[in-house]
Amino acid sequence: xxxxxxxxxxxxxxxxxxKKIEQLGYKPHISEGADVTxxxxxxxxxxxxxxxxxxMDAVDHISEIEKPxxxxxxxxxxxxxxxxxxxxKIGTSEVVVMAGPCAVENKExxxxxxTLVKKSGAKILRGGAFKPRSSPYSFQGLGEExxxxxxxxxxxxxxxxxxxxxxxxxxxxxxxxxxIIQIGARNVQNYDLLKEAGKSxxxxxxxxxxxxxxxxxxxxxxxxxxxxxYDVILCERGIRTFENATRNTLDLNAVPVxxxxxxxxxxxxxxxxxxxxxxxxxxxKASIAAGADGLMIEVHPKPEDxxxxxxxxxxxxxxxKLMKELKPIALAVGRTL
Ligand code: PEP
Ligand code: MN
Numbered sequence: 437x438x439x440x441x442x443x444x445x446x447x448x449x450x451x452x453x454x455k456k457i458e459q460l461g462y463k464p465h466i467s468e469g470a471d472v473t474x475x476x477x478x479x480x481x482x483x484x485x486x487x488x489x490x491x492m493d494a495v496d497h498i499s500e501i502e503k504p505x506x507x508x509x510x511x512x513x514x515x516x517x518x519x520x521x522x523x524x525k526i527g528t529s530e531v532v533v534m535a536g537p538c539a540v541e542n543k544e545x546x547x548x549x550x551t552l553v554k555k556s557g558a559k560i561l562r563g564g565a566f567k568p569r570s571s572p573y574s575f576q577g578l579g580e581e582x583x584x585x586x587x588x589x590x591x592x593x594x595x596x597x598x599x600x601x602x603x604x605x606x607x608x609x610x611x612x613x614x615x616i617i618q619i620g621a622r623n624v625q626n627y628d629l630l631k632e633a634g635k636s637x638x639x640x641x642x643x644x645x646x647x648x649x650x651x652x653x654x655x656x657x658x659x660x661x662x663x664x665x666y667d668v669i670l671c672e673r674g675i676r677t678f679e680n681a682t683r684n685t686l687d688l689n690a691v692p693v694x695x696x697x698x699x700x701x702x703x704x705x706x707x708x709x710x711x712x713x714x715x716x717x718x719x720x721k722a723s724i725a726a727g728a729d730g731l732m733i734e735v736h737p738k739p740e741d742x743x744x745x746x747x748x749x750x751x752x753x754x755x756x757k758l759m760k761e762l763k764p765i766a767l768a769v770g771r772t773l
Contacts, residue, residue: 701729
């Protein structure tokens, strides 16, 4: 149930409403828009208290959200959500690029790649310290040591850091070192992990699962938001289809669909979306043209030696060229980069 307040509602009146919601055993979710304040009272059978709130002077009207996801829905919040990560804003007209290796491999290489991608215009460094690998025999990541190297790369370059938390007990640890907590495709429906990320103060980058529908994906975002963390960035990274000419099928439909259904920012990862270096630049451009708020791209100076995802990593020069080519595309759709 959504309680829309009158423009004249005072702070005291707002506080009285949130207090009442809490007394009734629900959690108030407040969205302060430019003109109106909306308070979400979300939970099982909240609508039975409709009249309690309708009787309040400060309340303009009450409505229901039809969609199963509530806080993530456009109905709850009309304006696009802008997530401010240490001064870098995601969800404005400026497209934000996150780049780096698939995995943090050692201190020198992460600092080297960070320096290169920063020079090309990336704002956020990516790199996994905890790696969800299909095979238990593949490199599993450096763990906390990798997080420390990422933090050192941030110090050296000023780039922000996004890295994956694979398990519930990684969340606090990752939040200690990183600026954005990534939840990977394989964990998009790990509800305990989502709840834990929902308790964190750090923004969450939520990848789409390889077989999650957009509705399920938004419900996963809802798990994070309903636990108190509204800073969710969605990331389309390809889904599994019958097609096997590429690693995944990059579902760019998701971009306009998410923009319609949700106020959350959405970025695209064409590296995992295609799995093949040759196609990444084309699909990165298509993502921007489709309205994505940003990109996540894997870059490695020696893909043949990469400990994971070498075949889908751009060389630094290719990344640099792509960043230049993206600018006019961003401009053509009313964005900057
Ligand atoms: C990654 O970003 O390195 C990764 C493992 O991606 P995904 O979860 O999309 O497979
Ligand atoms: Mn990867």
